Amino acid sequence: MNPGTRTITVGIDGSRASLDAADWAAREARRRRLPLRLLHAAPGPAGPARVPEADTGTDHTRTALDRAAIQLSYAHPALEIIARDTDTPAVPALLAAAAEAETLVLGSRGSTGFAGFVVGSVALAVTARAESPVVVVRAGELPEDERMPTVDGAAASTAPYLPVVLGLDLSHPADDLIGYAFDRAAVRSAALHVVHTWTVPPRRGHVPVVPMDGATVERGRGTWQVLTSTLQPWRHKFPRTTVSEQVIYGHPGHHLLMASTRAGLLVTGRRAGEGLDRSAHALIHHAMCPVAVVPYS
Incomplete structure (x- = not known):
């Protein structure tokens, strides 16, 4: 550009x-x-x-x-x-x-x-x-859709902005994607909620369920530590932005669609040179707030 x-x-x-x-x-x-x-x-x-x-x-x-x-x-x-x-x-x-x-x-x-x-x-x-x-x-x-609900007849234009939600794949924690989400939250003086989802491939012939064994619980904890470490430099760069993190088992499309019901902007990524994945398609069609798709290398 x-x-x-x-x-x-x-x-x-x-x-x-x-x-x-x-x-x-x-x-x-x-x-x-x-x-x-x-x-x-x-x-x-x-x-x-x-x-x-x-x-x-x-x-x-x-x-x-x-x-x-x-x-x-x-x-x-x-x-x-x-x-x-x-x-x-x-x-x-x-x-x-x-x-x-x-x-x-x-x-x-x-x-x-x-x-x-x-x-x-x-x-x-x-x-x-x-x-x-x-x-x-x-x-x-509408303009009021990106802001918190008002009370006592307060003007919608003065209400705080709803959070920006970032769907982050820790196998590709691209700076362009993370920076875009932090910047959009900062411009709005809004909170940033970062969601990472993970799954375990089901064994052949078994219906996938939420795993509860020690190894997968430990994996979840390790993933949380990686997410926290990945976001730490950005917290320093944007010290006024309130950041919350969520590591959750499941597919990203489902959980990000749920998060969109409480967001003013939903940010997801796309690898440069590749098309939209299934999750991005679902978000564009069904998200309850604007969806930003950020290409990254």
């Missing part, structure tokens, strides 16, 4: 899902003090509509990209917004944009609006190949 072009970039297609993703991207850009780049990658204008001109009071036909830029500028007046349209097909256009962005943001559920693609296929194809982190935002995501 070229440091001179750092942005939060979001794919716009005119759908409700992409507008929800764009609003999340705008909030992330504001938190990180970066420009927001809107990219419309459909092969032509998508759904022109009559939108009033704010400065003249007259009507004007605008594309989905124009409408999104206007709505976001009203909602985030201090944010620098860059809008761009391209005739390049969606997947290669978004992959190229990801190479120049700090983070690429995409909508997950609902109609994609990109011609020729079924629901979710753009998000999956781009997330599986992007050079930079990709955040997939579920349709219907």
Whole structure:
């Protein structure tokens, strides 16, 4: 990524899902003090509509990209917004944009609006190949969804952020992945909850169960020590971030989906040059909060 072009970039297609993703991207850009780049990658204008001109009071036909830029500028007046349209097909256009962005943001559920693609296929194809982190935002995501519940009528915008959850494979404890999670938690002044799961292959002909023998219990303790040791340098680097750790037996997809119900952002990794694994697929489709997929070497 070229440091001179750092942005939060979001794919716009005119759908409700992409507008929800764009609003999340705008909030992330504001938190990180970066420009927001809107990219419309459909092969032509998508759904022109009559939108009033704010400065003249007259009507004007605008594309989905124009409408999104206007709505976001009203909602985030201090944010620098860059809008761009391209005739390049969606997947290669978004992959190229990801190479120049700090983070690429995409909508997950609902109609994609990109011609020729079924629901979710753009998000999956781009997330599986992007050079930079990709955040997939579920349709219907609201600003208050990333914050703690309020009491006594307090404004949702002043509530603390929900924790950032990191799913960490200790066989590949990549700095890019861990650093991304710590940084996102720090920017939000949110807690970071790190989850590592482990399993024992079942013996042939046996139904897998939670192992309780001494060797596997000892393995669990050893794994916990490795996790604590892995995170120690990052605790020193981010001393104000509250970090909790969980080592749990089972498959990562299940436990991370459970964790997503109490998270504002879920962070998982993908080895560079490889596609999405089964766990990442499940998280993108079913997580109850935005999912960041971070490539690492």
